[in-house]
Amino acid sequence: MTEQLLEARDLRVDFGEGREAVRGVDLTVARGETVALVGESGCGKSLTALALMDLLPPGAHASGSARLGDTELIGRDERTMRRIRGDRIGMIFQDPMSALNPTTTVGTQIAEVLAIHTSMGRRERRRRALELLDSVGIPDPAVRAKQMPHELSGGMRQRVMISIALAGSPELLIADEPTTALDVTVQAQVLALLRERTRDTALLFITHDMGVVAEIADRVAVMYAGSVVEFGPVAKVLEAPEHPYTAALLRSVPDPDRPATGDLPTIPGQVPSVGEQIEGCPFQPRCASATDECVIAPALVTTGESAVACWNPRTDLLSEVAR
């Protein structure tokens, strides 16, 4: 059994008055592993990530537990968390412009991060910054280091963010939709870079895109209405999803390799909104396999390598289902 680096248990985020957005997330990430946290808007995947980093928006409050090695992350003071972020947890967001300083050259920004998280001298930091830029595939690092973020393309900016996130050699990297704003050819390049640069670093990758999940993840956790409904090895979840929501979501993804025949399958109904009272299984009102048991909320039950929260898990391959 591999050692779990990150272990979240019953992690919750609420906006006061019992308005819960994350309703008890169980999640593990082993050392060196990439776990994708996937779901549609409002499912709580980004709030889960923000809770782990103690970066929740004002008014939101985290409870439950998330341990990074021996360290509890939930309910710590700001000073401790600031130390942990950067030192032990690196972060990459969808829009690098919001995380980079627009008035400072990218080389200086990387050097600043090194000043905080390492004991390197000034000259050594400069040299290391260029090395880092080179390591994320930025051509002419010496030239690029002197440029401002706005002088770089979106793909290049995301590469700079990756180099900054890795500068402190963190144990865990959390990336929230890091390639969503990029064109597909650039996305493929950035995903390949992330794969290569996180071989020894645990990566929690937040995305809405099942195609990206297939490209990057070792294991995938599917979220629906604030909780994880299925968690398992990526090939298993994509080919033989056990939860009816996972299967329905996968079927609604158009596939460029399949000739189009008829309408795209859809999921009837709507996602429950944040804070809405949920009785029983959250997917039950939209589920084609719902039975009487589903009025009671199913727990996430682990069997072997996979876990599913469903009373009537599927046992067939997705490819056998009529599309």
Place this chain on the structure above:
Amino acid sequence: MTGQDLVVAEGLTKRYDIRGRGTLTAVDDVDLRIEKGTTLALVGESGCGKSTTGRLLLALERLSAGKVTIDGASVHDLGKRELRALRRKMQPVFQDPYDSINGRMTVEQIIAEPLRVHRFPGDLAGKVGELLDAVNLASALARRFPHELSGGQRQRVAIARAIALDPEFIVCDEPVSALDVSVQAQVVNLLRGLQAERGLTYLFISHDLALVRYLAQRTAVMYLGRIVEEGPTAQVFADPRHPYTQLLLAAAPRPRVRAQDKVAATVRSIGELPSPLSKPSGCAFSSRCPLATDRCHEETPVLRVLEDGRAAACHYAETAQVGAA
């Protein structure tokens, strides 16, 4: 069995003067034809000129050169009044309905607005009800404001408004890109259904190739302002002939784990789009093309029709295969 072309664009060109930095040719000598009642998909990455092309077809921007005819009328040569009359026949649907609908109007008012402007003679409330029904929105939503709706519902409102005047041609510019996949599928199905019922003609602008396969009879691929490949969608997807199309298709994520093939590996080595202000000489794709030869750096390939009827702008279109060998 070829029908009549509703939309014909010839030599479509749009240049912008960028102060101190020269001229940016966003759309460069583009020819397009869309058969009545069908969908042409226009695909490519950001900055390729696909949105500008859509705006030029609707006369939302002035042409630098070329000609657009819709149902025989030369769109850019019409007087104000004639153009206004023609606008009933052609409508846009954009990615973010917030950009195109007034947030202070109710759903009912938003859908009724084009009808009022064009002095709809019948029962306005009844017509709005019909339109809500056509896009599968509950009539209870009529009094709501856009911010009270979900993204998918807002896009349905935008579609209802676009079809209010019974147009013939709709330019859909990334209409589902901001939506979740399950909602995306609903809106795509709606667009298909409306086309079948009303005989609508679509230009469907998208960066998402997988989606295009469900919607478009024909697909055109753009790169740096030019069409590099155009043909029946099934043909373009099954056997792309331009190296750029081949790489674009290989780069599109699939919802399943697949073996790493050579084309996908090549995608990672082609770098990023050059600045549209300094396009490479010869073929615009030559700076990134793994198959480029000296000829490609010197001679700009024309978009030529291949034996199977599709067109490609590559000197080696017949044999080009990225990742072979």
